[in-house]
Amino acid sequence: MAGHPAGNMKPSLIEALAQDSGGQSLLSHFTECKYHKRHLLFIPYHKENLIFLVKQGRLRVYLALRGKEISLAILGPGDVYSTHTRAHVEALEDTTILTCPIDTFLIHANQQNTLIAALMGSVGRLMTGAISTIENLYFNCADKRVAVYFYEQAASLGQEVKEGIYVKIGLTVDNIAKIVGSSRQTVSTLLSSMEKAGIIKKLNRGEYIVRDMRELFLLANSCSE
Amino acid sequence: MAGHPAGNMKPSLIEALAQDSGGQSLLSHFTECKYHKRHLLFIPYHKENLIFLVKQGRLRVYLALRGKEISLAILGPGDVYSTHTRAHVEALEDTTILTCPIDTFLIHANQQNTLIAALMGSVGRLMTGAISTIENLYFNCADKRVAVYFYEQAASLGQEVKEGIYVKIGLTVDNIAKIVGSSRQTVSTLLSSMEKAGIIKKLNRGEYIVRDMRELFLLANSCSE
Numbered sequence: 001m002a003g004h005p006a007g008n009m010k011p012s013l014i015e016a017l018a019q020d021s022g023g024q025s026l027l028s029h030f031t032e033c034k035y036h037k038r039h040l041l042f043i044p045y046h047k048e049n050l051i052f053l054v055k056q057g058r059l060r061v062y063l064a065l066r067g068k069e070i071s072l073a074i075l076g077p078g079d080v081y082s083t084h085t086r087a088h089v090e091a092l093e094d095t096t097i098l099t100c101p102i103d104t105f106l107i108h109a110n111q112q113n114t115l116i117a118a119l120m121g122s123v124g125r126l127m128t129g130a131i132s133t134i135e136n137l138y139f140n141c142a143d144k145r146v147a148v149y150f151y152e153q154a155a156s157l158g159q160e161v162k163e164g165i166y167v168k169i170g171l172t173v174d175n176i177a178k179i180v181g182s183s184r185q186t187v188s189t190l191l192s193s194m195e196k197a198g199i200i201k202k203l204n205r206g207e208y209i210v211r212d213m214r215e216l217f218l219l220a221n222s223c224s225e
Numbered sequence: 226m227a228g229h230p231a232g233n234m235k236p237s238l239i240e241a242l243a244q245d246s247g248g249q250s251l252l253s254h255f256t257e258c259k260y261h262k263r264h265l266l267f268i269p270y271h272k273e274n275l276i277f278l279v280k281q282g283r284l285r286v287y288l289a290l291r292g293k294e295i296s297l298a299i300l301g302p303g304d305v306y307s308t309h310t311r312a313h314v315e316a317l318e319d320t321t322i323l324t325c326p327i328d329t330f331l332i333h334a335n336q337q338n339t340l341i342a343a344l345m346g347s348v349g350r351l352m353t354g355a356i357s358t359i360e361n362l363y364f365n366c367a368d369k370r371v372a373v374y375f376y377e378q379a380a381s382l383g384q385e386v387k388e389g390i391y392v393k394i395g396l397t398v399d400n401i402a403k404i405v406g407s408s409r410q411t412v413s414t415l416l417s418s419m420e421k422a423g424i425i426k427k428l429n430r431g432e433y434i435v436r437d438m439r440e441l442f443l444l445a446n447s448c449s450e
Contacts, residue, residue, distance in 0.1 A: 013340070017343075070362075071400065071404040092400070126304075129297065137295075
């Protein structure tokens, strides 16, 4: 199969789906789309949350910000990916993909096996984390990465309370430093200055309130390179 | 469920497995292991290739090289990961995991649904790619990243031929630069010097022969920071 890594004998997703009747019924919910070489298929936060399978051709998945870009993956026949990420997806060659809304996919996959939705959820969280790490390392300056991290945690997992957004980071400063790829000292200094500026407030070990999400966002995006 | 992101209503892997008889029989191949806080569970290229589910506690997955380290993910109850990666896995708290050899898991999952092995294969390649990108950005200097990339491609996908290892990169120099997070000029310069030194030989567009894997390895690991 063209574009597939040599020596990879595992069945591809499309082959696997075609092999049994359950898979065939799942495949019937997918729509075939063709794109020419260099076409930009998806941009970050594409409005539809789709899963797609590559039938033919090759695609490049990449992150782009402030004039820089970095590739995450080159997808070939049989590969699977989703649109609802922070990545751009472009065709490196004339390409055919099969797309399906992720909710439709999970409902129909779930009818056959509850394992699939759970696997996809867990692996999706891992991929999202890895993409955040890459973005942070490549696009953000070391002394602001912790602001980016707090903003993302608050935006995705925070709970609104009277004083702002409560977020349980649940990690030591040392562990936060190792997540954002920065030193303990740098993280500690920025946390103190964010607390002095009234942007965040530390409650207990690993628990914070973000008092001003707008200021935190501006700080996170203030890198000048 | 403690440690689970708030608002995540998808069933966790363990819940999903317990829900039907097929899942329960799959779960019967897993072994429960308990670890104390700070225990290092797995080191890179752990000899057994295991999939593991987190039952209780939290784990940190991290990359470490030359005295630096960076975290990839914090795993909590219901998360899934595998041991056969370049990552270390340590317990942040007292932790219980369920482990199963990946081959056993795939055989038994496959008997229920061919989709799972295919999904895991495709997603596994994506995660491996993301981890390589993070390693490259965080640990390697920009002017050697292309040597690291060629070494990895040759080691994983190369085919032995008379002159060395044939590897089809299949990408333009510009695309290689965007994968390794380096400039087109830097990549082009290093490729030329590697060709002059007899380490690689360019055949056609995107096709190369690595003539000296040992020299390529040394070059890839010669960053001094």
